[in-house]
Amino acid sequence: MKITADTFWDLFYKVGSIALFVLLWQLGCLAGILPKTFVASPVTIVETLWQYLNDGSLYKHASVSLLRAFYGFILAALVAIPLGFMLGGWFKNFERVFNPLLVFLGQFNPFALFSVFLLLFGIGEFSKVAMIFWVSIWPILLNATLGVKSVDPSLIKLARSMGMGKPGLLAKIVIPSSAAFLFNGLRMAAGTAFFMLIPAEMMGASRGLGWLIINAQINYQIPKLYAGTAVIVVFGILIDKFFRYLEKITVTWKEAQAI
């Protein structure tokens, strides 16, 4: 690829500020403006990461964390998508009866509930998964409901007038036309699941990325603390990108319509 002025400016606006930030950070550490006792330099962080990557401990913690987030997320999707479809209009009065209750339940703070989950499920895997389930259910539910509501009624009437039954209606009309909303909800939920995983692991775990950084803090291993934080940031961004990509390759009919 030829580097033109355009691609240069494009790149400049995309990563320029981040590069500058990292550079200033490194210089600040070298010059001693940022105290070594609190701030690890980017080079040290990369070195630490490289070391963890090589001895396999990064892989171990990350896989444990991702698996936990995955279980909570899948459970939430299994519950929230059908529920959202029902709220969005499958049954006429369902939403009016249950929406206020769901609004109330949605306000339950996940940390406040963590104490309850600990009581009910103990300190093991299940209470962490329950907490992730609880936070990822809301974005999926909200978006599934909105998605069904946004289906063009004339499409449903058209399909019905041609004798399509309820299952066909769901598969051919409702799901395809609300897919963009569904994906948006799933993407938000996956981000949230990973987000809440970290405190869940901080509160009681012996493995995982959350445990890695809280352990680093307790043992005052500053480079490890920063390295763990960096890994968490990168994973958060990757999860977001993955779901955007998934939507792009799955929801292909939107563009076909435009042509």
Added chain:
Amino acid sequence: MTELRLTGEGLAPNRPVPRAVAGDKGFHDRVMGWYGIIAFLLLWQIAPYVGLADGRFIPPLSEVVTDALKLVASGQIFIHAATSAQRVLLGLIAAIAVAIPSAMVLAGWFPRLTKFLNPLLQLLGNVNPFALFPLFILLFGVGELAKFAIIFWSSLFPILNTAISGVRNIDPILIKAARSMGASKAVIFRKVVLPAALPSIFTGLRMGATTAFLFLIAAEMLSASAGMGWLIHNSSMNNYIPRIYVGVVGIALLGMLMILLLNKLEAYFLDFKEEVKLG
């Protein structure tokens, strides 16, 4: 930035009822929204008695209410609620005071600089504040300052980033039209930029407030001697189960109250926006 929705806020509690439904206003129809809540509360009360749930871990509703009344009578609950509300408001107001003026100045006067800085701001907004918890504690200790810093940081970026995108997404025709009619910079700011960006500013505020509340509870559970988060943490340490549920429901109600206040504030300010349009 990844939008985070950590609570059910936004499930549209005040969605307008369709006309066809609003027409037949029977008693049954008006109270329909309460059926779900009442059924939930009844289930909570009955479940421990019929053996659906373990009464030691999920005490019946009446026990929870009794304990809540005890806390109200002794006035303790007000101390905790006020402490928590004060912490949230302090952090939130500081975040607003920094984020909104800087968003206006950045996006309004220095569009190129904003375009340059945007990826960094998005990245910083994406940093999980929980991951920074240990760092904040190292830097600020475990006192009020650490809690303030956590709430400030976690609510700063949602507010800042939505306000910037609000200003950046203003229809350029509006600004050009105002300029062609000879409006000065100050007038354009007050009459075009600010009203046009207000809806997204309020979206950011609501996101920021929700996040602030979330982190407050987390911070109070780590270290505090008062506040709703502490109430739950302390009760769970002392194995005083009904009080945990008082805390859980109390926080939910406090959060709902805050969202309600923000919605009222938004309605008030968006009225102002319409007045500008008419005048």
